[in-house]
Amino acid sequence: MPVLLTKAFFERPVLEVAQGLIGAALVRRLADGTTFRSMLTEVEAYDGPDDLASHAAKGRTPRTEVMFGPAGVFYVYLIYGMHWMLNVVTGEPGYPAAVLIRGTQDISGPGRITSRLAIDKSLNGKPANRSSGLWFEDRAAPIDSKQIEATPRIGIDYAGDWAQAPYRFVLRE
DNA sequence: ACGATGATGAAC
DNA sequence: TTCATCATCGTA
Numbered sequence: 618m619p620v621l622l623t624k625a626f627f628e629r630p631v632l633e634v635a636q637g638l639i640g641a642a643l644v645r646r647l648a649d650g651t652t653f654r655s656m657l658t659e660v661e662a663y664d665g666p667d668d669l670a671s672h673a674a675k676g677r678t679p680r681t682e683v684m685f686g687p688a689g690v691f692y693v694y695l696i697y698g699m700h701w702m703l704n705v706v707t708g709e710p711g712y713p714a715a716v717l718i719r720g721t722q723d724i725s726g727p728g729r730i731t732s733r734l735a736i737d738k739s740l741n742g743k744p745a746n747r748s749s750g751l752w753f754e755d756r757a758a759p760i761d762s763k764q765i766e767a768t769p770r771i772g773i774d775y776a777g778d779w780a781q782a783p784y785r786f787v788l789r790e
Numbered sequence: 791a792c793g794a795t796g797a798t799g800a801a802c
Numbered sequence: 803t804t805c806a807t808c809a810t811c812g813t814a
Contacts, residue, residue, distance in 0.1 A: 661809070663809075670809070671809085672809080694809090696808060696809065696810065697808060697810050697811080698808085699810075699811080700809095700810050700811070702809060702810085704809085717809055719809085726810075726811075727809075727810075728810050728811060729810090729811080732811095770809070771809070771810095772808085772809050772810075773809060775807085775808085776809095
């Protein structure tokens with residue numbers, strides 16, 4: 618039986634959480650009762666105030682505020698004027714870190730996921746549990762760490778040396 | 791290869 | 803108040 622990933626799961630270093638999410642399920646339940654469920658295959662970690670790829674490198678702003686808050690809460694923002702990006706906050710309050718959800722088995726691309734699953738700003742700051750209609754469930758089957766490939770993150774060429782950090786995790790086919 | 795399209799943060 | 807930038811995607 619699938620088990621909801623609780624706050625404790627996200628209250629860990631973001632690199633651990635990111636790899637732990639590979640193979641887990643992203644679940645979306647809409648008001649009409651429709652439920653989508655798909656296994657996560659691609660995520661990225663954004664780690665702390667010194668990570669130049671992270672929005673939090675600019676410090677605490679209205680937008681990044683949720684990244685400095687408690688774990689297990691969604692950080693959702695608009696990019697390029699048209700795509701919502703879905704993240705989950707990790708670690709201890711005061712330390713800004715989050716995992717960007719980039720791909721699942723059925724949906725490839727962070728903007729497509731939010732579009733298909735009706736995710737927008739209204740989920741920003743909401744918890745990953747049934748109350749928000751968006752949550753994560755544990756792996757259906759164990760994943761060997763050798764099945765998880767680490768690569769540099771996408772679309773962050775502005776991040777200097779941090780652009781090379783292997784913080785993107787992909788499930789090998 | 792390129793334009794769409796609007797919030798954000800920093801400069802002025 | 804203006805301006806450059808942007809954790810992307812679809813069309814060409």
